[in-house]
Structures are given as structure tokens and as C-alpha cells.
Amino acid sequence: MSEIGAKYLVVGGGIAGVTCVESLAILHPEESLVIVTASSLVKNVTNVSFYAKTIVKFDVHDTEAASLQKIHPNLKIVYDSLKHIDTTNKTAVTESGTLIKYDVVCICTGGIPRLIADARKCKRILGIRDTESVEEFKEKLSNGRRMVIVGNGGIASEIVHATRGIQKIWVVRDDYISATFVDPGAAEFFQNTFKHNSNDKNRSSILKRHVFTEEDTLVSINKNLKSAALGPDWYRKLENIRNETGEQELQIIYKVEVESVIERNNSEYPLDVKLTDGKLIQCDFVISATGVEPAVNFSWDIEPVYGKDGGLAVNEQQETSIKDVFAAGDVACASWDFSPQWFQLRLWTQARQMGSMAAKAMHARITNEEVLQDFCFELFTHCTTLFGYRVVLLGKYNGQGLDQDYEILLRTTPNLEYIKFVLKNGKLQGAILIGETDLEEMCENLILDQIDLTPFGDDILNPDIDIDDYFD
Numbered sequence: 001m002s003e004i005g006a007k008y009l010v011v012g013g014g015i016a017g018v019t020c021v022e023s024l025a026i027l028h029p030e031e032s033l034v035i036v037t038a039s040s041l042v043k044n045v046t047n048v049s050f051y052a053k054t055i056v057k058f059d060v061h062d063t064e065a066a067s068l069q070k071i072h073p074n075l076k077i078v079y080d081s082l083k084h085i086d087t088t089n090k091t092a093v094t095e096s097g098t099l100i101k102y103d104v105v106c107i108c109t110g111g112i113p114r115l116i117a118d119a120r121k122c123k124r125i126l127g128i129r130d131t132e133s134v135e136e137f138k139e140k141l142s143n144g145r146r147m148v149i150v151g152n153g154g155i156a157s158e159i160v161h162a163t164r165g166i167q168k169i170w171v172v173r174d175d176y177i178s179a180t181f182v183d184p185g186a187a188e189f190f191q192n193t194f195k196h197n198s199n200d201k202n203r204s205s206i207l208k209r210h211v212f213t214e215e216d217t218l219v220s221i222n223k224n225l226k227s228a229a230l231g232p233d234w235y236r237k238l239e240n241i242r243n244e245t246g247e248q249e250l251q252i253i254y255k256v257e258v259e260s261v262i263e264r265n266n267s268e269y270p271l272d273v274k275l276t277d278g279k280l281i282q283c284d285f286v287i288s289a290t291g292v293e294p295a296v297n298f299s300w301d302i303e304p305v306y307g308k309d310g311g312l313a314v315n316e317q318q319e320t321s322i323k324d325v326f327a328a329g330d331v332a333c334a335s336w337d338f339s340p341q342w343f344q345l346r347l348w349t350q351a352r353q354m355g356s357m358a359a360k361a362m363h364a365r366i367t368n369e370e371v372l373q374d375f376c377f378e379l380f381t382h383c384t385t386l387f388g389y390r391v392v393l394l395g396k397y398n399g400q401g402l403d404q405d406y407e408i409l410l411r412t413t414p415n416l417e418y419i420k421f422v423l424k425n426g427k428l429q430g431a432i433l434i435g436e437t438d439l440e441e442m443c444e445n446l447i448l449d450q451i452d453l454t455p456f457g458d459d460i461l462n463p464d465i466d467i468d469d470y471f472d
């Protein structure tokens with residue numbers, strides 16, 4: 001067994017692990033650091049642009065792990081998987097038997113797709129996580145005639161938008177699409193893009209503005225995982241794939257789940273998918289885009305506390321229940337008392353923020369300093385692209401956790417923009433900004449400063465009034 005030692009140990013080469021390494025390189029370049037990564041490619045963030053103080057957009061690429069050595073002269077890279085961690089004696093052992101002694105460790109092992117139940121017995125049910133799974137999906141796409149997509153979050157929305165030349169049956173358990181990210185109004189806004197060409201320059205801008213209340217609007221790695229999770233733009237690889245079947249077709253089936261998937265040998269289609277409403281769909285394969293499971297795929301001398309979602313419970317310093325063991329990214333379950341406008345969603349942004357926070361806290365532990373939680377945890381922010389539109393989500397954008405006690409202010413211009421403000425007691429709690437709204441910074445300020453907007457009434461979203469002037 002080979003043996004190495006380091007002050008800092010980071011496990012996982014996804015965005016959380018790499019950010020942790022990069023931050024430690026800045027905070028403590030003279031100290032020894034080891035990263036254990038199962039893949040020679042790690043994630044790298046570029047083109048960081050700030051829409052506002054906490055609203056950040058960036059690109060994510062694969063890069064050779066060895067390139068990390070350029071930024072950290074004392075970095076050692078172990079190309080292996082963590083097998084066991086002994087938190088009492090502060091040692092970690094990898095699959096091929098390397099023993100690593102550490103002072104502080106950060107677990108960044110990410111997540112794996114949480115698939116529908118029958119996936120265990122059927123190879124035609126696919127999850128999407130990494131480059132390998134996309135390759136398999138591409139192969140199925142180019143030969144398939146009909147696919148069923150299950151789930152109503154980011155991956156399902158992107159697949160529906162990006163795929164062509166195959167029949168798509170999208171099975172969602174909500175009564176509107178893309179429920180993880182948007183509300184029924186925004187879903188309708190997106191669905192117009194299925195019917196109209198959003199690039200049509202002659203579209204008429206009909207403007208609607210209305211104050212809604214809740215009642216009005218809302219119905220109410222593991223060891224086999226060799227590379228990190230994909231991120232923005234992964235679906236572009238799918239855009240040019242067509243098969244011989246011709247026209248694209250999309251059918252959305254609402255308020256149902258998949259009851260069972262059965263393989264058939266002597267049938268036109270190899271799969272029978274039975275839905276909870278009794279309907280039977282025949283198809284070539286099923287995409288299960290049904291969320292993420294934290295990947296705690298190694299053993300411990302002492303089990304740490306887990307969060308409700310199976311992730312490693314971490315406090316505001318990203319430390320687990322075991323001293324000197326930190327965790328960041330999809331594997332972690334945020335278990336502190338959140339600020340009113342923040343909550344956890346497993347996203348690039350949060351993996352990066354947690355990786356950076358963990359590095360600061362690990363450094364503070366080694367140097368006996370105190371560190372406060374980073375400001376970015378004050379406000380939930382997410383910038384993405386859905387159905388070809390820029391989408392910025394801020395704070396409690398869907399009224400999450402606000403009970404029934406909030407108001408919605410909405411402005412929408414079909415095919416152009418959809419703006420939703422969530423207000424409680426006259427103060428902005430969250431916002432959905434779809435399109436080039438240019439309202440990000442103003443919304444960020446209004447949420448963070450909790451300014452009473454009652455005096456402005458509906459003018460806050462009046463397109464003829466430059467609301468920024470009020471606050472200058």
C-alpha cells in the first residue's frame with residue numbers, strides 16, 4: 001500500500017471539488033493538498049460574468065486534472081476512487097490501496113441520477129448525468145422512433161426542447177411543464193414556443209399585467225461513475241440528431257406517473273410503459289429525468305449525520321457532523337437555518353459556492369481563524385436557458401415555503417418576456433425573469449434590502465416607467 005500525506009484532502013473532480021482546490025490554492029498555496037479524482041478530466045469554470053452582486057453566469061468545461069497543478073504548486077493528484085475514510089485516525093484509502101493522511105477533508109463526490117423503479121431490471125430506461133450517459137442516449141436517439149420522458153425538471157425540459165425527429169411522450173406528475181423551475185404561467189409562456197417560432201421578428205407584443213394571489217394562479221458516483229455531471233449546454237450535442245421518421249411530435253401527459261415498464265420481445269416497440277391512469281404507451285426507450293441522489297459511495301469508520309435527501313448534512317461552514325470532515329456540492333445536504341430567500345437546489349452555482357465556502361472553512365480550521373458564511377447564501381440565484389430563453393430565478397421564485405400568504409405580480413409579453421414578482425407584506429421575496437428583462441440587479445437589491453414596495457403599487461412592473469429611477 002502506498003502512503004501519502006497532506007494538510008488538505010479533496011475528493012471528487014466535479015465543480016465542487018475543483019472549486020475547493022482552486023480556492024485553497026489562493027488561500028494556502030504553500031500547504032500540501034491532495035485531490036482524489038476518478039477521472040482524468042475535471043470541471044473548469046470560465047467566462048464568469050456577474051449580472052449583479054450574487055447573480056453569476058459562467059461556462060463549464062472539461063479540462064485535464066493535471067492542469068490544476070499550474071494553479072497549486074503543492075497539489076498531488078490521485079487518479080482513483082475513495083473506498084474508505086477513517087475519520088478518527090484521519091486517513092482515507094482508495095480503491096487501489098493508496099492511503100492518504102490528512103488534517104481536513106472535503107467530500108465532493110456529487111450525485112447519481114435517481115431513476116424510476118423499473119430501471120433496475122430494464123436497460124432501456126436511461127438516466128443522464130455524464131458524458132458516457134449522453135453517448136448512450138445519442139445512440140438510442142438515432143435509432144429510436146418513440147421515447148417516453150419522465151420527470152418535470154431541468155433535464156426533461158432540455159431534452160424536450162433539444163431533440164428532433166423522434167416522437168416524444170412527456171409524462172409529468174404536475175399539471176404544467178418544467179415545474180422545478182417555473183410556475184404554470186411561465187410554463188404556458190414556454191409552450192407557445194412549441195407552436196411559434198420564437199425568432200419571428202414580426203411577433204406582436206401584447207402586454208398583460210395583473211396582480212394575482214395564490215388562489216388565482218397556483219393550483220395549488222457511485223464507483224461506476226467516471227466523470228462529473230454535465231452542465232449547461234450539454235443538450236446541444238443532441239440538437240443535430242435526426243432519424244428517418246421525419247416530423248417531430250410531442251405529446252405531454254399531465255398528472256400521471258409511470259406505474260411499470262415491461263420489455264416485449266414480439267411487439268412493434270420493445271417497451272410497454274403503463275401509466276398510473278391506466279394508459280399504455282409503447283416506445284423504444286424511456287428517459288428517467290427524475291432527480292439526483294447524493295453519491296456517498298464509500299465506507300466510514302463512524303457514520304455521519306445524513307440529511308432528509310440522503311446527502312451529508314452540513315452546517316453553514318460546510319462541515320459535516322464529524323469534525324474536520326467537510327462536504328460540498330450535490331453530495332451535501334444544506335442543514336443550517338437558511339436565510340429567508342435561500343434554499344438548496346442541486347446546481348452548478350451552488351456546487352461552486354459550497355466548494356468555495358468549504359475551502360474557506362478548511363483553511364480557517366488549519367489556521368485557527370474564524371470565518372463567516374459567504375454572502376452568496378443570502379439569496380438563491382440561478383441563471384439558465386430553458387426552451388431558448390434566458391431564465392433568471394431569484395429567491396423564493398415559486399413562493400417556496402411562504403405558505404399561502406403572498407401575492408404575485410406578473411407581466412408577460414408572449415414570445416418575448418415573462419416577469420413574475422413574488423411579494424409578501426409588500427416586500428419582494430422572489431422573481432422569475434424570462435427573456436432579456438434587464439431587471440436582475442434591481443430585483444436582487446429589492447430582495448436583499450427588503451424595501452417596502454407598497455407605495456409603488458403596480459408601477460413596479462409598468463414597462464413605461466423606469467423603476468430603477470425610484471431607487472437612484
Ligand SMILES: Cc1cc2nc3c(=O)[nH]c(=O)nc-3n(C[C@H](O)[C@H](O)[C@H](O)COP(=O)(O)OP(=O)(O)OC[C@H]3O[C@@H](n4cnc5c(N)ncnc54)[C@H](O)[C@@H]3O)c2cc1C
Pocket residue numbers: 011012013014015016017036037038039080081082083108109110111128129130154155221222223225226227228229230231232233234295297298328329330331346347348349351384
Ligand atoms: C444533464 C445535466 C445537466 C445539468 N445542467 C445544469 C445547468 O444547466 N445548470 C446548473 O446549474 N446545473 C446543471 N446541472 C447540475 C450540475 O451539473 C450539478 O449540480 C453539479 O455538477 C454538481 O457538481 P458536484 O461537483 O457536486 O458533482 P459532480 O459533478 O457529480 O462531480 C462529482 C465527482 O466526484 C467523482 N466521484 C464520485 N465518487 C467518487 C469517489 N468515491 N472517489 C473519487 N471520486 C468520486 C465523480 O466521478 C465526479 O467526478 C446539470 C446536471 C446534469 C446531470
Ligand SMILES: NC(=O)C1=CN([C@@H]2O[C@H](COP(=O)(O)OP(=O)(O)OC[C@H]3O[C@@H](n4cnc5c(N)ncnc54)[C@H](OP(=O)(O)O)[C@@H]3O)[C@@H](O)[C@H]2O)C=CC1
Pocket residue numbers: 116150151152153154155156158172173179180257258288289290291292345346347384385
Ligand atoms: N438548466 C438547468 O439548470 C438544469 C439543471 N439540472 C440539474 O441537474 C439535476 C438533475 O436534473 P433532473 O433529473 O431534471 O432533476 P430535477 O430535480 O430538476 O427534476 C426532477 C423531476 O422529476 C420529478 N420526479 C421525481 N421522481 C419522479 C417519479 N418517480 N415519477 C415522475 N416524476 C418524478 C420531480 O418531481 P417533484 O418535484 O414533484 O419531486 C421533478 O419534476 C438537478 O439537480 C437539476 O437541477 C439539469 C438540467 C438542466
